[in-house]
Amino acid sequence: MKTKHYLRLLLFLLLLAGITAALLNRDLFDISVIKANLDKLGIYAPIIFIGLYIIATLFFFPGSLLTLAGGALFGPWLGTLYNLTGATLGATLAFMLSRYIGSEWVQQKAGGLLQKLLDGVDAEGWRFIAFVRLVPLFPFNILNYALGLTRIKLIPYMLTTWICMFPGGFAYTWLGHAGSEAASGSENTVQNILIAIALLAIALYMPRVLKKLKNTHDVSSSD
Numbered sequence: 583m584k585t586k587h588y589l590r591l592l593l594f595l596l597l598l599a600g601i602t603a604a605l606l607n608r609d610l611f612d613i614s615v616i617k618a619n620l621d622k623l624g625i626y627a628p629i630i631f632i633g634l635y636i637i638a639t640l641f642f643f644p645g646s647l648l649t650l651a652g653g654a655l656f657g658p659w660l661g662t663l664y665n666l667t668g669a670t671l672g673a674t675l676a677f678m679l680s681r682y683i684g685s686e687w688v689q690q691k692a693g694g695l696l697q698k699l700l701d702g703v704d705a706e707g708w709r710f711i712a713f714v715r716l717v718p719l720f721p722f723n724i725l726n727y728a729l730g731l732t733r734i735k736l737i738p739y740m741l742t743t744w745i746c747m748f749p750g751g752f753a754y755t756w757l758g759h760a761g762s763e764a765a766s767g768s769e770n771t772v773q774n775i776l777i778a779i780a781l782l783a784i785a786l787y788m789p790r791v792l793k794k795l796k797n798t799h800d801v802s803s804s805d
Contacts (some may be wrong), residue, residue: 590683597640597679604641616651627655628664635668640676642723645669646754652759661755662748669751670744673726677739680730700732708738715746754780 599745620627635648648668677764703710711734714725731740760774 587674593679594683597683600641604638604643605660616648617654620651620655628660631655631664632668632671635665636672636675639669639672639726640679642805649754650758650761653755653760658752658756658759661759662752665755666744666747666751669747670740673722673743674736674740676723676726677730678736680727682689684731688733703732707734708742710734711739711742712746715743716749749781749785753785755776756781 620631623630631648631652634651637643638645638648647667652665652668655661656664706713706771711729714720714729720728756774757778760778763774
């Protein structure tokens with residue numbers, strides 16, 4: 583038991599150190615530098631990029647910058663695939679680490695309002711994950727760790743995370759692609775920018791639709 587306790591403490595301290603270092607050096611996280619370095623890696627670039635996205639998710643680096651870089655590097659389609667893969671794997675690893683380090687303690691200490699919250703999340707399951715992924719009430723990186731403290735199952739967490747991050751991920755990836763095309767003087771610049779704006783508008787409007795559907799469902803359930 584002591585070994586397990588010390589391992590949890592060590593993991594927690596390592597995560598805390600990594601997050602602190604990332605927050606203190608956010609200014610060094612430059613999209614042009616990322617793109618320039620990955621351009622040199624050839625066929626290994628997608629694997630390195632996905633690994634970088636996983637690390638960024640764990641240590642609170644701004645994922646939106648990486649998503650834009652993915653679009654600029656790999657185009658809208660492969661870029662979306664790599665972005666969502668990296669983000670989902672990073673979110674899953676954060677979820678598992680949080681569950682290993684803290685869920686047992688939370689369950690022991692849970693009571694009152696906290697217990698009701700955990701029970702409510704548990705009852706909603708994948709629907710709760712879908713709602714918080716589509717409606718950005720909480721920062722993405724914090725949410726990954728917070729969900730690990732709940733009793734939500736791993737596979738529904740992973741699948742729902744990937745699916746519900748797709749609209750926003752695709753929109754931002756296309757925006758990165760459009761920016762890269764504009765910088766290179768492509769003839770399709772205007773078209774790509776218009777598509778990016780349309781996709782962003784759809785991604786931003788989806789949470790409102792979801793809220794209306796949820797409110798309608800809540801009202802009908804209460805009746």
